[in-house]
Amino acid sequence: AQSVAQPEDQVNVAEGNPLTVKCTYSVSGNPYLFWYVQYPNRGLQFLLKYITGDNLVKGSYGFEAEFNKSQTSFHLKKPSALVSDSALYFCAVRDKSTGKLIFGQGTTLQVKP
Amino acid sequence: DTGVSQDPRHKITKRGQNVTFRCDPISEHNRLYWYRQTLGQGPEFLTYFQNEAQLEKSRLLSDRFSAERPKGSFSTLEIQRTEQGDSAMYLCASSLELDSDQPQHFGDGTRLSIL
Numbered sequence: 379a380q381s382v383a384q385p386e387d388q389v390n391v392a393e394g395n396p397l398t399v400k401c402t403y404s405v406s407g408n409p410y411l412f413w414y415v416q417y418p419n420r421g422l423q424f425l426l427k428y429i430t431g432d433n434l435v436k437g438s439y440g441f442e443a444e445f446n447k448s449q450t451s452f453h454l455k456k457p458s459a460l461v462s463d464s465a466l467y468f469c470a471v472r473d474k475s476t477g478k479l480i481f482g483q484g485t486t487l488q489v490k491p
Numbered sequence: 492d493t494g495v496s497q498d499p500r501h502k503i504t505k506r507g508q509n510v511t512f513r514c515d516p517i518s519e520h521n522r523l524y525w526y527r528q529t530l531g532q533g534p535e536f537l538t539y540f541q542n543e544a545q546l547e548k549s550r551l552l553s554d555r556f557s558a559e560r561p562k563g564s565f566s567t568l569e570i571q572r573t574e575q576g577d578s579a580m581y582l583c584a585s586s587l588e589l590d591s592d593q594p595q596h597f598g599d600g601t602r603l604s605i606l
Contacts, residue, residue, distance in 0.1 A: 422597040
């Protein structure tokens with residue numbers, strides 16, 4: 379069965395510092411991986427995806443993610459955090475036969491001024 | 492592109508009542524997904540449609556739940572005889588064909604509270 383794990387419930391970082399939100403996956407074959415962000419009482423906003431190609435994927439709002447096949451990881455990164463980045467972040471893998479997304483449990487990012 | 496629209500945004504009802512939610516996907520998207528998100532958890536898949544055909548239902552979708560997409564455009568999700576455990580955010584998402592590498596786009600959800 380496919381699964382995604384986000385080992386940290388919360389990540390705290392100071393504004394201006396780099397941030398990393400961790401994600402590991404378990405799938406057979408090559409994964410289709412996604413990061414979404416959710417603000418309070420809102421739906422999920424797409425940040426970036428890895429389908430194939432370069433292991434470093436660039437996305438919206440200055441975020442990037444690194445696909446590491448040997449470590450089965452897809453960590454989200456940003457060189458310099460903003461207070462406005464504070465939100466709930468979800469990693470997901472897409473089922474290739476149905477397209478449904480299988481999400482991790484989410485990581486709350488708190489960026490302090 | 493007006494995005495995915497869900498209505499209502501919030502629904503408060505008494506246990507045992509029936510509720511219906513609506514989702515309007517992005518117009519050119521032929522795939523539509525429903526997810527449920529409880530507090531502190533990631534969204535969980537409920538069901539999906541390709542055009543008007545409902546192709547998969549999760550075992551989370553008990554027989555009190557029914558979803559339709561009658562003309563391949565908007566979709567409705569109905570919960571009959573609501574229970575306390577149905578309290579959650581119900582999210583709708585739409586996307587292009589499966590072989591497209593485009594992501595799913597989500598609506599802002601309907602938050603259901605059962606009294």
